Amino acid sequence: MLIRISRIAALFLALAWAGCTNDPYPDADKGRKVLYTSFSEVPKTLDPAVSYTTSEHVITGNVYDTLLEYHYLERPYKLIAGLAEAVPEPEALPDGGQRYRFRIRPGVRFHDDICFGARSPGQRSREVTAQDFAFQFARLADPAINSPVASSFVQVKGFQAFAKRLADLRKADPAFVKQAAHVQYAKAGGIEGVVAASDRDLEIVLTEANAQILYWFAMPFTTPIAWEAVAYYDGREGRPNFADHVVGTGPFRLAVYDKQLRYVLAKNPTWYGLRDEAASAPGVAFPSNIDPADVAAKRIDPAYAGRRMPFLDRVNFARERENIPRFNKFLQGYYDDGGIIKESFDAIVQGDRLSPDMAKRGMRLDREVEPSIFYIGFNMNDPVLGSKGGERSRKLRQAMSLVVDTETFLQLFLNGRGVPAQSPLPPGLFGYDANYRNPFRQPDQAKAKRLLAEAGYANGIDPATQAPLKLTFDMGNTSAQSLLESEFLVGAWRGLGLNVEIAATTYNQFQDKVRRGAYQIFRWGWNADFPDPENFLFLLECSNAQANSNGPNTANFCNDGFDQRYRAMKDMPNNETRLRLVKEMLAITEAERPWIELFHVEDFTLSHAWLINSKPMGLSYPAFKYKDVDPGMRERLIAQWNEPVRWPLALLVIGVIALAVPAVRTYYRERT
């Protein structure tokens, strides 16, 4: 019996000894130009009219081309021509409006897809025309599509009128709704200000001058869409929805889309950039004006200057729900890039640069402040905290703002990866002043106590109840981590004598409170759509208030002076007047304190030595066409880093045998 056990154990040991590996990829992929990366949040929709989150733009930004693009290397961000032959100049119109003319590049084709063969058998693709852009604009306006950015296009002439005509037609005739989208749009008459002058000429007419509109042409929202694709992918008879199937023009196709688990982008052989006549297009060749600093940091390989893109065969996205396994797999070499988890931050980064261990592995560290803001908001409709309380409430808010120590918060929870916010505007935006210090955002306990006393709550005591003033910090997130963070914030207010309670509820309960207006203090964040102060200040504008219109102004901040200036600066080009208006608006938020601005996130990205040409783009979408990998180096280093530790296996076997011995002995003793 003992012999048999040890024989089985030996067999098991031999098997395990040879087979143990933590390599998650099939061996067949070794040596290929595949970039491995991960995602955590599942995309809701890939419909470019709707998709709005970073997790979705990672796909849509690479499979859908846009008329304009951001320059990959230059900062501040600069627009270059994409599908358009040039970045258009605005033409002033006599009625005060503006016109932009785009000339579309020739030979741009949609991905090969069976949807084109549905009407004309055998056809696998077709050339993009100006009509396809107009079709997408109609989709943006379509109320049934519910594009989150529809309001950004209201200055396009006839945009809202078209939406209204469409809605009326649908209401009047139930049969109308059953027709294909492009038929409906044609019957509703199209958008007046989106003109397909010829197959290759697109004109956009605005009712008033808007200097920011061009940014929207560098986002997948305005990509050309084939009506055939929308008509074919309707989710019926086993066909996927258009939201889950991509028919674009971009340098990559969506080859696998198992969205809970993984997706694969594969090089698109019919991309316009691979055709000879497109050789001079700016979005087709790697830029030649490479910043020496990028070369010195080994971010960009100068040998790529002028080379035709894309370089990768495939981009492999694997789902990682948890951060720590993801990061460990990155360290093992199985992902080519990734953010740093806070738990390992001190081992990876020392004094703003990579630790010697990591640097020895050839890793690179890239940092960039994201155009984002995290803040605590007050519900300004609340009788105690809000605007109805007048001076008393304002001083209370100011006092509360004075004790929130963002510096410590960042150190504790984000390893200091963030810039303490002084105003709603993040660095790099027009109107941001690096030297500005918000007087209410410099921690000052004494001043806070004074203000609190002036507000009538000396030492936090509410004169009405003779007990500490009771407030509620509402959160719609029950995770253990966010609870810790809230406890830190609440601790600061408790130090003032205010009895702030955390109400951590499920999302449903929180939403219910928001709907009823029954919330006092909340925490929220915002990530910019495009680099303009308007994109932050609109969060505090009255017509966007939650209570008025279910809008994103959850603080319900309504201030006439602020709103007047907002309307004036909204569409203005960046000049002195605009700067003055922005400063005045920031002065209002400084004194009124609808928000306690916390921080702007600083993104730290690690990449392995074999990942070439990766430069962080906080704003635009990861442009995989610029990136490349060195699979040989990857294979070598991975083998070196992942030698399994085998001796505990032997120990295990010895343990089993050690258990078996007394058993056998007992057995023989009992028998004899």
Next chain:
Amino acid sequence: MAAYLVRRISYGAVTVLGVLFLLFVLFFAVTNPDDIARKAVGERARPEVYVQWKKNHGYDKPLFLNREYAASNAKRYTDTLLFEHYRSMLTFDFGRSDADDTPIADRLLKGAGPSLSLTVPLFILDVVVAVAVGLFVAFFRETLIDRTVLVLCIFTMSVATLLYIIAGQYLIGMLLKWFPISGYSGDSSVIWRFLALPVIVGVISGFGSDVRLYRTIFIEEMGRDYVRTARAKGAGDARVMVAHVLRNALIPIITNVVIAIPFLFTGSLLLESFFGIPGLGAMTVEAIQGNDFATLRTMVYLGALLFILGQILTDVSYAIADPRVRLS
């Protein structure tokens, strides 16, 4: 026999109806569909989209009786949440997820494979190991080995599954680098690398209670007369244990095992979500976190349905084996 079968199945059917009513009370009568809609379409959605979403997902109907249509068409009395709930569940027409609009049936089909690839090896290994160890300690009952293993069992039973997972990932995945820390692949050449760790963790966490159970069964069996007879006839110990005790204990073991089989399909909540296996358990956790009530209630319903089926199967096989059961 036929009469018993009919009786047993119809009782099962009534139980299913009862479960559906429980789900109805929980998910429709108590839950406010407005909250589900709000999460699904996003806070910034326009009211018409929100109303449309509720309509598309069938949350706009009245709860019990539809009086509005009574005048025009009597049949529409049943156009309500209650009847729609029963209809969709009983016809397995689960509709679309509240969170991302994918058909739930598609996700069930997709998730069943990964779930089974985890739970089946886990289940088989668990039963084999627990039966083997159970047999082993039963043989050595009332000795030091028996007591040590029993205390060990109580120890392993007292540790939360969460801790086993954390420790397993840390020790085996990170320090020893034997297997990937987490993940999954449909590729058959690498799939076992991903499954090894969760299976090991799963076996260890379920080990204690199972060994105790099987030990009790074996000891009961060993006290019977036929064992003494076999011994008297001069059969060897190994032969008595395997050929007689194990064989006769198979019936209670199988009953225990059969009951657990339906749950293989619903996967394991914790293991799947920690190890990144895209099965039905992970799907349930995601539904919980994403406020996806449609998926959650489908999972609860399927779990209950499978359980009821398993019970019917067990009872029927009992009845075949033991005619007395049929009469009671």
Next chain:
Amino acid sequence: MILVQNLLVLTIVAGIAWVAYAASRDRYWRESAREMWRRRPVALVVVAIYLVIGLLDSVAWVGGTVAEDPTAAYLPRSVIDRIFKPEALKEASYSAPLADKAFYGSDALKHPGKHWLGTDILGRDVLYRTFKGVRVALLVGGLTSLVAIPLALLFGVSAGYFGKRVDDAVFFTMTVLSSVPSLLLLIALIMVLGKGAVQVCIALGVTGWVHFCRISRGEALKLREMDYVASARVLGVSDGKIIVRHILPNMAHLVIITFALSFTGMVLTETTLSYLGIGLDGSWGQMIDQARNELSRTPIIWWNIAAAATALFALVLAVNLIADGLRDVIDPRTRRERT
């Protein structure tokens, strides 16, 4: 409110004391207790310690001043709060057990060497947090069982004893509830009821109730057929009296063993709920969930998760061992074998 809370605690303590007193007058229970003490002294002591801590943390009142946190003086604080003074014991962030300086950087601690189990990310004393978890665990395991078991007994016994319609109704409810996988039902209940201590306890009670109801029904069915019950019925003793005099006392061992097992089951289930974000605030499950990522820190921070995991493990192990011992001591079947 404060009075009510303390009153509740006192009622429970008085109830337990009365049961203990009543049991001590019965020879059988007295002997069983002695036998248990002989077999599982350590486990009993451990559980007693937990009970004392939980009790000390349950008695709370307003009063006294706290210099570091002015609000605390207005809120009820328990004996444990008053012993530890958590407001004063705070550090800036992590510190190792018994350390005299912070874990990151080398700032001196405000209370060097005073943190036996170190401090967590917010600088809170881990020993204090672990002690606070005791009450939550007892609440989850004990209070829930204390509510669920009498209910289950009521329904189970009446179903088993009276049979017919009552039995049909109870049995059907039981079948329906036990058909739904219990963890899923639990989650669904909490999702629907909302997060919170009361809700979690209700959900745990609803799901935990069924198992015991089934057992007590089966037992009552069996006891009903016993000769002494039949003769009592012939003598015209009322049903209520029969149940109280003859049926319930004969199920006492079942109640106690089931209580112990459901206790550990509920405490362990709570950790899963905490991972899903719907557990109780301040529980060990929550501590483990908050601290599980700290194992990946370099250098590793282990005291947080170790403290919570050990406290949880010790309690569950002790109760499991007691349940195991009880099965030998008071279960009539195994007792018969012993003697």
